[in-house]
Amino acid sequence: MSVTITSVEVHDVRFPTAARGDGSDAINRGDYSATYVELGTDAGAVGTGFTFTNGRGNEITCAAVRALAHHVEGRTVEEIAAEPVAFWRSLSADVQLRWLGPEKGVIHMATGALVNAVWDLRARIAGKPMWRFLAELPTDELVASIDFKHITDALTPDDAAAILDKGRDGLADRLSTLERDGFPSYTTSVGWLGYPDDKVRALTRQAYDDGWRAMKMKVGGPLADDLRRARIIRSEIGPDALLMMDANQVWDVDEAITAMTALAEVDPYWIEEPTHADDILGHARIARAVDELTGGRCRVATGEVAANRVIFKQLLQAEAIGVMQIDACRVGGVNEVLAELLLAAKFGVPVCPHAGGVGLCEYVQHLAIFDYLRVGAALDGRMIEYVDHLHEHFVDPVRTRGGRYLLPDRPGYSATMNPSSIAEFRFPDGPAWR
């Protein structure tokens, strides 16, 4: 039975988070927003996807979705599934629109929203949550979904097939583990820069009591403030829990090394985005310095604004990262994420997906679970970021227990917002913005 995508609708949805200081860090202070896509079909099934933005400018990614929509409207799910790379390239390598990236920024984020909506549709038609839909795909279909263009010097289709075939071994056992325990995660809700010390202490204590044993704080303010806040968190969580730090690109390379020389005192587990997201060589230098400073206890993490698979490829080739933080919708959706998960596996670097924002937790839980079941095949060092914001706007929100994600079980990519939330927060005409 053929399913034709008959409509592409896009909504500009914004939540007024800036005023509360949630999501404030060294670089960003935004109204968490989504460029939200709904695909209609002639078979009743729908697909939804989105890309996350930070408030102002969400209308630009919406415009980019409209510019790309003609590559999606009128296509059948069957022909997309039969030639997934051809479909992906129709968006990512459009002969006119590619100039606006290429494969980065607004145009690539819009690609991600549309591509994810198509995958959501496919998983819903199959009646499976996305993680299961992906984990049960034959190796050749997964490999055929990946555009190896510009990454064959690091990962070939044969490499990918070997990893995915090997990933079948023990899959049922790993699934049982997840069904029993859930997926490990960490929380970022304790240490935003906008929060006063008392709030940081109270949130840390609450998170620890709730079962979290890994917490992330923002750094990149005055170094003395960063250190004071870090000591508060460390004193609350004791020596064994993990404390991660996120600088959101605020430092130059040498500043990052200087800062980490001081912050090493509180035994950080990783330093995230220590410098500009495009600076592969800079991250590599920082990684070597941090490794030396901490005797290998601290690693460099990045990825939430890494533009595409070519950037991730190089971060791995240069040994610049010890943790890879894929984002579900900054890159070109599920197809490109598959390439990134396989690159990470090839280089032996654990993936800890970036979440928070709007709906990112909902998205990436599927990717992390698939990674564990079929690609990385180990839990060592793997955690999903968790931020306790805005889940109430989703039809199938994440569920956690004792600091772990429970397996989502409804069909699709968990990307569907409540119609009432869309109506309330649609910009600029929703009641929340009037």
Added chain:
Amino acid sequence: MSVTITSVEVHDVRFPTAARGDGSDAINRGDYSATYVELGTDAGAVGTGFTFTNGRGNEITCAAVRALAHHVEGRTVEEIAAEPVAFWRSLSADVQLRWLGPEKGVIHMATGALVNAVWDLRARIAGKPMWRFLAELPTDELVASIDFKHITDALTPDDAAAILDKGRDGLADRLSTLERDGFPSYTTSVGWLGYPDDKVRALTRQAYDDGWRAMKMKVGGPLADDLRRARIIRSEIGPDALLMMDANQVWDVDEAITAMTALAEVDPYWIEEPTHADDILGHARIARAVDELTGGRCRVATGEVAANRVIFKQLLQAEAIGVMQIDACRVGGVNEVLAELLLAAKFGVPVCPHAGGVGLCEYVQHLAIFDYLRVGAALDGRMIEYVDHLHEHFVDPVRTRGGRYLLPDRPGYSATMNPSSIAEFRFPDGPAWR
């Protein structure tokens, strides 16, 4: 006398070039377009700037200009000139819009259009062409115009000041040389992929007769076709003229090395964009291979889609390029170009700006001239790209003689379009598009 910017207007201007095959290469086939910005002031003076796009999606960069315009409207030229980095960061590091890049793609191209319009306004108020306005700025004002954030590991303010101070020596002599001879250039009009062999031969012969001694062809089609076309051009221009090749990112790293092993036969002077624009490590590998293949005669060139100064910094640090091809409006306008010119000088790599498209020749002539007068201070290996398209739409079009650019002498950045062209080609309501 204070000048306040009172209005920011943006026009979506598109020229229907796709149908003719002009501008066709291995990746792009577009309707050359401009996101065109006009700044009005309370003093009568105006400023114009634009960013170049490839047709579809020009409405997206227009939307991005509108999202950024509030950082420009209401500012005085004096306060911008007094704190140029603060102004630049108000656009490039807007706490909400930065997420859409950061510093790349649509949002950064829009920044470039606005920033260039402000520089055009400043030069016009000073009554000088942009190259002269920049060349005559005191060193400290130039240094104060550069955001060194994220590049201090390669170029410090002191490094920049030393280069710019040294650039005063002999400046008058270099200016006399340019006034007498013009600025060297090369032509890209002979070998677009869309052209048949006969047209390539005829255009090559014509260009040679017109005085050009450096020509660029597109490669990245079937290798046999590339080689056949290259032989045609080489046979027409003889062994001494320069033949450059441009692959527009179509190859993977190993494919690039294989292709250049064959194409080395025609003694290419550079291979441009051999692989994905973000692949610094890949370019470095190709550069080493090409150097070995050609005994150092051929170098790697890139830059037209390099997103920002951090990418250029790394291309230089990794010794990945022997020619740096800055673009005037993909990066964040004059301020960021200054950083890039100084990085190139620090690393001893010549700058050959990317031109063509709409108005890029008009823009970059000023940058190349300033580079020669005050930064690089030598002509060795320096050429401006020349493409003979669409100049008729500009009020102050480039002028060439015998394959060299003549010095522009009207105040400003030569970025102003004829009102009749804007009216005719405005999308979608201009007569050309109705």
